[in-house]
Amino acid sequence: MLLWRYKNSLLCLRTFIRQTAVAGVYGGQTESQSKPYTPRRAVMYVPGNDQKKIQKVTSLDLDCAVLDCEDGVAANKKEEARSTIRRALDECDFGLTECVVRVNSVTSGLMEDDLGEVLGAKRMPDTLMLPKVERPQDIDMFTKRLKEVLQGRQLETRPFLITYVESAMGLMNLRDVFKKTIDLQLKEQLYVLDGVVFGSDDFCADIGATRTADAKELLYARQKIVTCAKAFKLQAIDMVHIDLKDLEGIERQSLEGARMGFTGKQVIHPSHVPIVQRAFSPTQEQVAWAAELVEAFSKHTESGKGAFTFHGKMIDMPSVLQAKNILQLSANIGPTQG
Incomplete structure (x- = not known):
């Protein structure tokens, strides 16, 4: 009973x-709009220029597929990635899997072209991811460009926006970044801030830390990101486990992240998806x-x-x-x- x-x-x-x-x-x-809560237990990256991998990911039992324009794509393949993602948005059936596009950072000089091409598709991605956000001004620049690209387009629903913390400066400014994003969200009505991702490898490089198996060197950053995210009612996506063969390690790290308050974890291989989604x-x-x-x-x-x-x-x-x-x-x- x-x-x-x-x-x-x-x-x-x-x-x-x-x-x-x-x-x-x-x-x-x-504010009111008809969008459900979106689980993001496993957040898997797919190189935007690899049509076969994009097609394969649609068959996985996966919460969140990220079609990548950024670090997963070589510098000479960026243009190909944009056009491939644009076609995939209109042609691929992602089913229950959230379809996400990660553009390049504001400071890369590539974000403008990413948004211009990708958002030329008839179908909008469910979510946009903006990496390497360090200051509120980065959100200003992103929002300005997004507004230009979407000028005159009627949106049935606004995409979610998820930002990244990948540097000491980004971590220190996280609260101000969230406040600025929510202010612009209410003003411009272009997106809905929904979460933050911890880019641990770039963060380690920025502070001069050495990655270890137990990730103790990242404990402070992980805890601060979770705390700040939850203060703003946002999801927090934990770091990537980079050893593809260490399935016990990714399970242990996933369970640890879930206990800390993270809502999901980044993955880079299909074999990690069921382990991570079970842990969360x-x-x-x-x-x-x-x-x-x-x-x-x-x-x-x-x-x-x-x-x-x-x-x-x-x-x-x-x-x-x-x-x-x-x-x-x-x-x-x-x-x-x-």
């Missing part, structure tokens, strides 16, 4: 989330616990009594909020086994 009740609760929550996805609860969205998903046991706790809390509230215990533990509001978060996530992605 309890199992049926929590499954029914998930269906109700899914409907509620899709109807209220922009009420300031999810993704930093602050609630288990059936967790969902059952959450549903039972929320039900117990509801009955307790109706009774008007004081503090209560659940499974031998005193319950406070943070515990209830954690349970509700588990149910809300499961409503979008479903529980996993174990």
